Amino acid sequence: xxxxxDFIGLLVAAVLTLVVLSYALGxxxxxxxxxxxxxxxxxxxxxxxxxxxxxxxxxxxxxxxxLNAAPSLDLAELGVRVLLVVMLLAKLSPRTARLGxxxxxxxAGVGAALAVGGAAQGxxxxxxxxxxxxxxxxxxxxxWQGGYYLEAxxxxxxGIVLVLATVSTLAYFHxxxxxxxxxxxxxxxxxxxxxxxxxxxxxIALAALFSGVLLAALGALVERLDFLQRTLSLLLGAP
Amino acid sequence: xxxxxxxxxxxxxxWLRALRKRQEEEAAASQPEPPAEExxxxxxxxxxxxxxxxxxxxxxxxxxxxxxxxxxxxPRPPGRTESEPIQEPLPEPEEISPFSDSEPVLEEAAPAxxxxxxxxxxxxxxxxxxxxxxxxxxxxxxxPEALGAEMPGWLESLRPDEGFPLEDERSEAMLPESGPLxxxxxxxxxxxxxxxxIGQMGKPPEFSTRLEATASQRQHAAVLKxxxxxxxxxxxxxxxxxxxxxxxxxxxxxxxxxxxxxxxxSGSQSADRPEPxxxxxxxxxxxxxxxxxxxxxxxxxxxxxxxxxxEVAPAAAAVMRHLLDRQAxxxxxxxxxxxxxxxxxxxxxxxxxxPAISTGSYTNLGYLSGGVAALRSFISDPRxxxxxxxxxxxxxxxxxxxxxxxxxxxxxxxxxSGDADTTRAWVEQGAIELPGGLFAATSAQAGxxxxxxxxxxPVTLRGLVSGVHGAVVYERLRGQDGLGRQYWDxxxxxxxxxxxxxxxxxLYSRLLQAQAEVKPAPGGGSHGP
Amino acid sequence: xxxxxxxxxxxxxxxxxxxxxxxxLLIPGLDEARNRVLNWAILLAALGLLLGLAxxxxxHWEKLRNRQNPAYSGVLIAAMLVTFAVTLWEGSRAxxxxxxxxxxQVPIETxxxxxxxxxxxxxxxxxxxKRSDRISLTFGIALFIILxxxxxxxxxxxxxFTRTLTPIVSGFLAAGALRGLLIGVALGTLLTGLRVxxxxxxxxxx
Numbered sequence: 001x002x003x004x005x006d007f008i009g010l011l012v013a014a015v016l017t018l019v020v021l022s023y024a025l026g027x028x029x030x031x032x033x034x035x036x037x038x039x040x041x042x043x044x045x046x047x048x049x050x051x052x053x054x055x056x057x058x059x060x061x062x063x064x065x066x067l068n069a070a071p072s073l074d075l076a077e078l079g080v081r082v083l084l085v086v087m088l089l090a091k092l093s094p095r096t097a098r099l100g101x102x103x104x105x106x107x108a109g110v111g112a113a114l115a116v117g118g119a120a121q122g123x124x125x126x127x128x129x130x131x132x133x134x135x136x137x138x139x140x141x142x143x144w145q146g147g148y149y150l151e152a153x154x155x156x157x158x159g160i161v162l163v164l165a166t167v168s169t170l171a172y173f174h175x176x177x178x179x180x181x182x183x184x185x186x187x188x189x190x191x192x193x194x195x196x197x198x199x200x201x202x203x204i205a206l207a208a209l210f211s212g213v214l215l216a217a218l219g220a221l222v223e224r225l226d227f228l229q230r231t232l233s234l235l236l237g238a239p
Numbered sequence: 240x241x242x243x244x245x246x247x248x249x250x251x252x253x254w255l256r257a258l259r260k261r262q263e264e265e266a267a268a269s270q271p272e273p274p275a276e277e278x279x280x281x282x283x284x285x286x287x288x289x290x291x292x293x294x295x296x297x298x299x300x301x302x303x304x305x306x307x308x309x310x311x312x313x314p315r316p317p318g319r320t321e322s323e324p325i326q327e328p329l330p331e332p333e334e335i336s337p338f339s340d341s342e343p344v345l346e347e348a349a350p351a352x353x354x355x356x357x358x359x360x361x362x363x364x365x366x367x368x369x370x371x372x373x374x375x376x377x378x379x380x381x382x383p384e385a386l387g388a389e390m391p392g393w394l395e396s397l398r399p400d401e402g403f404p405l406e407d408e409r410s411e412a413m414l415p416e417s418g419p420l421x422x423x424x425x426x427x428x429x430x431x432x433x434x435x436x437i438g439q440m441g442k443p444p445e446f447s448t449r450l451e452a453t454a455s456q457r458q459h460a461a462v463l464k465x466x467x468x469x470x471x472x473x474x475x476x477x478x479x480x481x482x483x484x485x486x487x488x489x490x491x492x493x494x495x496x497x498x499x500x501x502x503x504x505s506g507s508q509s510a511d512r513p514e515p516x517x518x519x520x521x522x523x524x525x526x527x528x529x530x531x532x533x534x535x536x537x538x539x540x541x542x543x544x545x546x547x548x549x550e551v552a553p554a555a556a557a558v559m560r561h562l563l564d565r566q567a568x569x570x571x572x573x574x575x576x577x578x579x580x581x582x583x584x585x586x587x588x589x590x591x592x593x594p595a596i597s598t599g600s601y602t603n604l605g606y607l608s609g610g611v612a613a614l615r616s617f618i619s620d621p622r623x624x625x626x627x628x629x630x631x632x633x634x635x636x637x638x639x640x641x642x643x644x645x646x647x648x649x650x651x652x653x654x655x656s657g658d659a660d661t662t663r664a665w666v667e668q669g670a671i672e673l674p675g676g677l678f679a680a681t682s683a684q685a686g687x688x689x690x691x692x693x694x695x696x697p698v699t700l701r702g703l704v705s706g707v708h709g710a711v712v713y714e715r716l717r718g719q720d721g722l723g724r725q726y727w728d729x730x731x732x733x734x735x736x737x738x739x740x741x742x743x744x745x746l747y748s749r750l751l752q753a754q755a756e757v758k759p760a761p762g763g764g765s766h767g768p
Numbered sequence: 769x770x771x772x773x774x775x776x777x778x779x780x781x782x783x784x785x786x787x788x789x790x791x792x793l794l795i796p797g798l799d800e801a802r803n804r805v806l807n808w809a810i811l812l813a814a815l816g817l818l819l820g821l822a823x824x825x826x827x828h829w830e831k832l833r834n835r836q837n838p839a840y841s842g843v844l845i846a847a848m849l850v851t852f853a854v855t856l857w858e859g860s861r862a863x864x865x866x867x868x869x870x871x872x873q874v875p876i877e878t879x880x881x882x883x884x885x886x887x888x889x890x891x892x893x894x895x896x897x898k899r900s901d902r903i904s905l906t907f908g909i910a911l912f913i914i915l916x917x918x919x920x921x922x923x924x925x926x927x928x929f930t931r932t933l934t935p936i937v938s939g940f941l942a943a944g945a946l947r948g949l950l951i952g953v954a955l956g957t958l959l960t961g962l963r964v965x966x967x968x969x970x971x972x973x974x
């Protein structure tokens with residue numbers, strides 16, 4: 001057994017794993033200590049990567065190149081970058097925070113545009129297309145022409161259930177209501193009925209999501225306990 | 240972990256060999272025939288019968304329809320140079336959004352008519368402050384069909400309400416004595432003359448943006464509120480939970496840990512493994528990788544956070560092993576700052592002895608900072624995207640990457656991700672540039688939310704392997720054991736104990752609660768777990 | 769329509785930059801301008817992250833000075849500074865930063881995920897504490913069906929669940945509902961994004 005950096009790392013990782021897993025039996029100061037250590041390490045790592053991978057190549061190197069009379073960016077572009085950075089830094093002080101609005105507004109505008117484009121092209125259109133194609137008409141025609149009427153009906157039934165699941169889930173989140181003067185606003189009867197049905201489908205969808213999280217956590221637990229078992233075997237000199 | 244390499248061709252499962260054989264026969268035949276089914280659950284008897292009947296007939300159209308329907312189950316030629324459907328351009332914003340109609344819903348949310356306190360408020364809306372964010376107002380002045388464009392409550396609550404005084408607040412301040420506020424078409428103009436003074440116009444139907452809650456929804460809201468208050472109290476007072484609840488937590492944790500640990504310590508590898516034919520999405524990924532030519536560039540978007548690493552590693556390793564066996568050229572990129580380091584870690588842990596890895600014949604493009612903006616930039620122009628290269632090296636200078644100008648030049652794109660959001664970002668932003676879709680190896684957590692993308696039209700996600708379960712399915716497809724098999728028994732015992740503990744723990748909790756309800760404590764408080 | 773004019777510069781920047789990015793998805797030839805704007809956004813996002821982390825440092829520095837749990841804050845600051853300095857100095861792929869990442873950050877974060885298995889099992893068990901209505905009952909039944917069919921239990925598969933019932937619930941019923949949820953979320957995103965793009969919403973404080 002050689003006491004090298006790798007071996008020490010293995011021990012450190014095993015101890016930290018044990019401390020965190022012990023939280024399942026109750027909170028304790030060592031767990032908190034490890035938690036703060038983790039926050040510090042991850043924050044320091046993220047900051048260093050951001051500086052190294054973005055701030056240096058996008059800002060610092062071009063400025064240095066400019067100072068060394070070997071420009072890698074045109075001056076206007078560099079000027080805009082510096083201006084945006086200065087604006088964002090103005091957000092640090094409450095007195096100058098207003099000056100930083102254009103910088104944050106650029107982030108908001110770009111983010112909104114990307115979200116709009118992505119949602120429309122990547123989710124809404126393909127998912128609506130898929131919902132519209134829920135009825136497998138090729139199979140239906142095949143079954144119907146072959147005299148398999150029950151199977152044909154089953155194909156249509158499956159399509160109806162799929163569409164109903166999608167539409168009723170959407171209806172569940174529809175809160176538009178028609179005002180009825182002094183009486184409480186009322187939802188459309190059809191929407192209300194669909195929403196009632198949507199409750200069941202949403203419960204099933206949430207169960208699927210929850211089970212996914214449970215299984216993911218279980219996978220992580222298996223990996224950690226496997227790591228501890230292997231480390232213990234190594235320490236004990238087991239094959 | 241012992242790994243025995245065998246020729247992937249030999250390792251093919253029966254169904255896939257049958258599929259290949261049939262495909263070869265089909266290719267040889269001049270008349271088009273329906274291709275073999277792959278990766279689907281068993282075909283119903285009636286369909287097989289009809290299929291047989293039609294196969295002998297000359298209904299070529301049906302055969303073509305079947306071919307199209309089963310296209311996804313066929314191995315695809317490498318690269319993306321095949322004739323791909325041209326993506327429909329995004330419709331004009333006016334077409335895709337009812338924004339122009341919906342805009343007044345919130346912006347013109349002025350108290351255009353005197354409102355009265357409704358008879359019953361939702362339990363969660365009893366804060367007077369809520370009245371400003373959900374005013375009972377006519378949202379639309381004229382168009383009742385635009386009701387569908389109303390914002391749901393949760394979305395409404397996201398709107399900034401500080402620093403943006405609503406029109407009604409200003410109206411009241413400006414016109415304290417002005418009597419009834421304007422109604423009808425001028426409802427949104429606070430300083431307009433009352434409509435009644437100009438002339439009575441036809442009264443439009445009134446709609447409300449107020450959150451309507453049924454009695455059961457109010458009950459749920461009340462329960463949620465109570466729960467939150469209880470949590471806050473507990474945290475504020477620093478009191479530990481009651482003993483029975485703590486005991487339950489400890490017992491569940493201890494039993495779960497022991498159940499998982501037992502197969503790991505015993506080295507058991509006997510648990511039943513899932514049948515790959517029930518998971519066609521894994522079969523599609525397998526088929527696409529299995530036909531890659533040697534040296535084909537494959538992009539791996541390693542969007543992984545350390546928390547999910549342990550769980551995603553088996554699935555990612557299974558797919559990567561297949562890629563390396565096919566001698567694919569791996570190129571890594573990540574929009575997570577920890578992604579590149581985790582990719583290196585996985586390579587070091589699982590593939591240190593693989594020649595392509597030990598000789599450094601792969602490219603790690605590094606961290607792509609900037610989230611979705613950076614992703615968009617990379618997808619539209621990979622070489623133009625800003626990559627983190629501290630030594631100011633050009634990561635694209637590597638010889639095997641010379642031919643890569645666009646994302647579609649990659650033979651295959653695999654997103655390795657811990658959550659659905661990052662995979663969805665790739666799917667959404669790559670909808671135009673990657674009309675053939677992409678593949679994903681994810682956490683079990685992301686699986687359910689990504690499943691609808693597998694069946695989208697046009698296709699956006701072609702194949703998926705998720706969690707330890709997905710890893711085992713993929714390993715079975717390949718006929719090779721890996722991390723998935725190593726974890727599978729522990730996973731199986733953990734799953735069984737989870738189900739059992741939820742059931743028994745639930746009964747115990749219910750019993751404690753029932754006892755607390757039957758015997759109210761003398762002090763008035765009851766201590767449920 | 770209520771067009772606010774408090775700080776037209778910020779709103780104009782948001783509208784122009786967002787409009788350009790959106791237009792580039794539809795109109796060819798705007799790629800270069802779009803990439804330029806995206807690069808600015810990337811730089812600003814990285815700086816935003818740094819500002820957030822600087823704020824974290826400041827908060828704990830204050831706590832350290834005011835002796836509020838100084839040990840914890842001290843650990844956090846020390847770990848932050850050491851990791852930052854080492855990673856920046858040597859590069860994130862060098863030996864020492866990799867050691868810190870692989871032997872401190874990854875084990876802690878993965879273990880926190882692992883603890884979640886016990887916490888969520890407990891949470892699911894306690895779900896039955898309250899009386900059930902139709903939705904919670906549906907949730908509970910669906911959860912059991914999915915769990916029982918997600919793999920073999922104690923090494924043994926129950927084919928009725930793994931091959932019949934669970935695929936119907938998780939692959940068919942849940943998929944339809946999740947499609948509805950995805951469409952709903954996307955519609956909400958679309959609407960919110962468009963409001964920002966026309967300046968009706970100004971989350972940047974304009």
